[in-house]
Amino acid sequence: VSEGLVDLRSDTVTRPTARMRRAMAEAEVGDDGYGEDPTVNELEARYAERVGKPAAVFVPSGTMANQIALRILSVPGTRVVAGRSQHMVAYELGAGPRNAGIQFHPVDDKAGVLGPDALAWAKEAERHHQPPVSLVCIENTHMASGGIAWRLEELKELDRVADGLPIHMDGARLFNAEVATGVSAVAMASSATTVMSCLSKGLCAPVGSLLAGSEAHMAAARDERKRLGGGMRQAGVLAAAGLIALDEMVNRLVDDHLRARRLGEAVAERWPEKDVDPKRVESNIVVFHHAGANALLAHLAEQGVLCGTIAPGLVRLVTHHDVDDDDIDRAVRAIATAPDEERP
Ligand SMILES: Cc1ncc(COP(=O)(O)O)c(C=O)c1O
Numbered sequence: 093v094s095e096g097l098v099d100l101r102s103d104t105v106t107r108p109t110a111r112m113r114r115a116m117a118e119a120e121v122g123d124d125g126y127g128e129d130p131t132v133n134e135l136e137a138r139y140a141e142r143v144g145k146p147a148a149v150f151v152p153s154g155t156m157a158n159q160i161a162l163r164i165l166s167v168p169g170t171r172v173v174a175g176r177s178q179h180m181v182a183y184e185l186g187a188g189p190r191n192a193g194i195q196f197h198p199v200d201d202k203a204g205v206l207g208p209d210a211l212a213w214a215k216e217a218e219r220h221h222q223p224p225v226s227l228v229c230i231e232n233t234h235m236a237s238g239g240i241a242w243r244l245e246e247l248k249e250l251d252r253v254a255d256g257l258p259i260h261m262d263g264a265r266l267f268n269a270e271v272a273t274g275v276s277a278v279a280m281a282s283s284a285t286t287v288m289s290c291l292s293k294g295l296c297a298p299v300g301s302l303l304a305g306s307e308a309h310m311a312a313a314r315d316e317r318k319r320l321g322g323g324m325r326q327a328g329v330l331a332a333a334g335l336i337a338l339d340e341m342v343n344r345l346v347d348d349h350l351r352a353r354r355l356g357e358a359v360a361e362r363w364p365e366k367d368v369d370p371k372r373v374e375s376n377i378v379v380f381h382h383a384g385a386n387a388l389l390a391h392l393a394e395q396g397v398l399c400g401t402i403a404p405g406l407v408r409l410v411t412h413h414d415v416d417d418d419d420i421d422r423a424v425r426a427i428a429t430a431p432d433e434e435r436p
Contacts, residue, residue, distance in 0.1 A: 131328030144278030168193030175201025204240030239377030
């Protein structure tokens, strides 16, 4: 994207920082296929500690981390309970059923969380001719609901109802959840059997995600990574950026959250009839319905503001390291002059 545009399409558009680029150039490396890349080993240990798990595996993408979790925790021919609009269900091109031989049991997640009643219902359905449930997947923060973070009590309640079923947490933006709620990633991940986080979104690393869990699960995860073609060699050049992402880029997420709140206020002001409550914008994502979404996107693009849609008529704005207060001012002005919703 050319300079001068305000790019709110996603936090994946962030570019590595100057410090990351230097660290990448100087990274100590080895063959990770032999477990000999010291920088990868350090990154895996750092993330495991950061989320309170015994071990972690570095993988090329968040999608691969989710797919590995499905393959090690679920059982082919069973149901996996997950929110209808979660990334694993709606945005991974059918990878879960294809890679793990499962069927999703999608439940309502408009509020970002999975209600324990929906899980209880899904489990009870086993006694009514439906396949067993082998896994529960949740997303924290939950992208499609507008970056909502799970509360600790909600996680504990889900865990109680899961009653021994494994839980995988897609924490692509777990550190946004940590900053938004003030609850540590360790505490949030304690109800999860496995947890994954992306380094390449708001944390600005160019590539990479991590999956964490028990030693045994991570040994299985390494094998699955290889099967999926995700084994890497001198991946320390990537892990070096990942270490900076974890160590230096988390605290600044609060700035992204404040800026997203301003965007939420602008949307609420322009369309007061909408159900966008700026107080509910607690992380870096604003999602709202707009019947003329395509015309709206075109109007914003004319003003130099890029954003996208995640479903028909569902507009998404995402703040990140590479947009500043002036960029948000510009986006706010563009929203204020946006066409009426009725316009085709
Ligand atoms: C919630 C969530 N999970 C998983 C992913 C997948 O990450 P990746 O794009 O690295 O495969 C994304 C990002 O697109 C996401 O938003």
